[in-house]
Amino acid sequence: MRKAYFLGLALLVLIMTAGCGQKVKQENEALKAQVAALTGEKTTLATQLASATQELEEAKTRITTLTSELDATKQELEVLKTKPKAKKKARK
16 A cells, blocks of 8 residues: 555656656747847847947047147147237338
8 A cells, every 4th residue: 555655656746747847848948049049149249349349449549649639739829829920011
């Protein structure tokens, strides 16, 4: 009697596990698909980040160049302002 009880219990657990096993497999496959999609997204985002970082560095370089040009132009303007003006000849 005791053997039949344990045998029945073992059979019940086996049946429940087999039924749940298919569900677990389906969930596992769905998760694998999600992981693959997210991995692809991560790669795309990493590429975009590298591109944006490069563009940022180029923009910083351009800003530095433009700032230097602006400073040089301001200095030239100051020199021109302090330079004495040539007197115009009076017309008769």
